[in-house]
Amino acid sequence: MAKNMEKFLNNKELRKKIKSIRDNISLEQRESMSQDITENVLALLESDFKGANIFLCFYPFGSEVDLRGLYNILKSKGKRIFFPISDSDRHELSFHEVNDFSKDFSTGAYGIMEPCKDLPLLEAVQDEVVVITPGVSFDNSCNRIGYGGGYYDRFFEQHSNYIKIGVGFEQQMVDNLKIEAHDMPLDYIVTNDRLIKRGA
Numbered sequence: 001m002a003k004n005m006e007k008f009l010n011n012k013e014l015r016k017k018i019k020s021i022r023d024n025i026s027l028e029q030r031e032s033m034s035q036d037i038t039e040n041v042l043a044l045l046e047s048d049f050k051g052a053n054i055f056l057c058f059y060p061f062g063s064e065v066d067l068r069g070l071y072n073i074l075k076s077k078g079k080r081i082f083f084p085i086s087d088s089d090r091h092e093l094s095f096h097e098v099n100d101f102s103k104d105f106s107t108g109a110y111g112i113m114e115p116c117k118d119l120p121l122l123e124a125v126q127d128e129v130v131v132i133t134p135g136v137s138f139d140n141s142c143n144r145i146g147y148g149g150g151y152y153d154r155f156f157e158q159h160s161n162y163i164k165i166g167v168g169f170e171q172q173m174v175d176n177l178k179i180e181a182h183d184m185p186l187d188y189i190v191t192n193d194r195l196i197k198r199g200a
Contacts, residue, residue, distance in 0.1 A: 041070055
C-alpha cells in the first residue's frame, strides 16, 4: 500500500501519510499483527541474541505496534526491561528500569506513558543491549524515520554498539526513505510479515 510513495513526498508529508494509513488499520487487525511481530521478534532473539538480558522498550502510543505481550514474556524470562523518558528541551531520551507494568508508569511528554522518574536509570553497561525501536516508516535498507524530534537518532549516536531492532506493521514499509546525515540506520526491522537484516 505504501510502496513507492516516498518518491513523491518529502519526509514531513510521508510521516503524515503513513500515520494516516496506520491509524486506519482496524484495532482487531493491529492486535493480530502486533502478535505476529511479537512472535517474529522472539524468534530473532532466540536465534541471534539468546544471551541478551537488557531490553530498551517503548510504550505503545496511538496506533503504534503494541508489544506489551512481548515485554511480559521477556520479564518472565528474567530480562531487565527499560522504558524512555523524553527530555523535550534537549530532545534526549533516558531509560529507566520497570518492574511492575501496572504501577511504574505515568503520563509523560506528548501524552505518552513514561516510567516514573525515580525508577533506576540505565547506566553504562558492558552487556549486550537490545533496543526495540518505534518509528513512523521504515525501508528495505533498515532506515527509519520517526516523529521528527530526533530522540532515537541522538541516543543511537551515543550508543552505536546497541542492537537496534525496528518494529512496525508491513503497511509502514516503503522501498527507499529519504535519509539525512543525522538519521541512524537500524540493524534489523521486524514486521508482521518479515525480518530484514541490514546488509544482508
